Amino acid sequence: MQRPRVLFVDDSRLMRSCAQAILGERFELLLADSAEQAWQMLLEQPGIMVVFxxxxxxxxxxxxxxxxxxxxxxxxxxxxxFVLITGDDDEGCRHDALQRGATDFINKPFEDTELLARATAYARSGQSARRLRLLERDHHLDSATRLGNRRYCEERLIQAMSFARRHNQPIVLMHLRLDGLSQLLEELGSPHAERALARIGRTLAERIRREDTVFRTDDEVFTFLLPATRADGARRLQERFLPDLAEMGLQPDDSALSVTAAFVVQQPDPEQIERAADLLAEGLARRAPKNDLPASAGTVLSAGQPDLEQALALLEQGDADSVRRSLPALRRRLQPLLALLADTEQAQSAQTPNITRLSVVRRD
Known part of the structure; x- marks a missing residue:
């Protein structure tokens, strides 16, 4: 029988050794010497039932x-x-811990039976919660892509906005529209369509960062929830998130139908948490802006739009017209580099020493 997995975090080697002696026999104990290491372990080690x-x-x-x-x-x-271990017996400290979301707390030095009892109780509750999540999971999933559905996106958006409001952090919703997807899938037929949607789901889930979540929020729309991210940061992630439509068979050469991709960036105000569902609906209703709009209004990235290297290659081939159509988008993406170049040249110019002419006086 697999032992419940418990994570114990303390920068004291002595305290980690004590935890190992007390919990090591009954639990699969993971030890971390810092909060940063513990967070990485939580992301990489599934099945942890309780954190001390x-x-x-x-x-x-x-x-x-x-x-x-x-x-x-x-x-x-x-x-x-989450059980917080503290050497402070102050009631205010305990209240603060609970307000921040701690499940429980124990004081140092703790008794063997106290730590063991807490671990046993919360590991059981963690296992029960996990079984409940498995039962609820299908109600939150899009069956075709195995991504979260729109309902789940709304729930997660409320949670993320609540945290962003408490900690004064930004949050972004970025909607990837795959226009023409429904028509193409209908033409491909059921077995091919099912495989294509499953592949889209796997591809998008693999490309997001650990802190992000992706959902299928409409037939042709996939929404990324990006915590602690601003609109400009979201735009820099677009190329990473954009799937290769041709490689996935969504832009077949022998078909009149093809799929085009574009992003809509939305930065909801965390103070409007009560309107979370409406804000999501508003974002899904928006269309991608035209290329001549400023970057702050949103950026379009279509599957057929060349990047800088492709643009240079097209110019070498004499195809300036294809590049000219994408100049506004290319210029926006190059703007930070151009600004840095201008600042560097200006600084170098200011440091150039003046040449002083010396007059040589001839004395007889």
């Missing part, structure tokens, strides 16, 4: 780890039981 974490550590604190867990969009992590 010291409050004050070198580097980030236990509060930092708690906040990362509570704002995570992964349902397996966001509600994870």
């Amino acid at each position: 974490s010291d409050l004050q550590m070198k580097g980030e604190s236990g509060y930092w780890l708690l906040s990362r867990i509570r704002c995570c969009t992964d349902p397996a992590l966001v509600d994870l039981p």
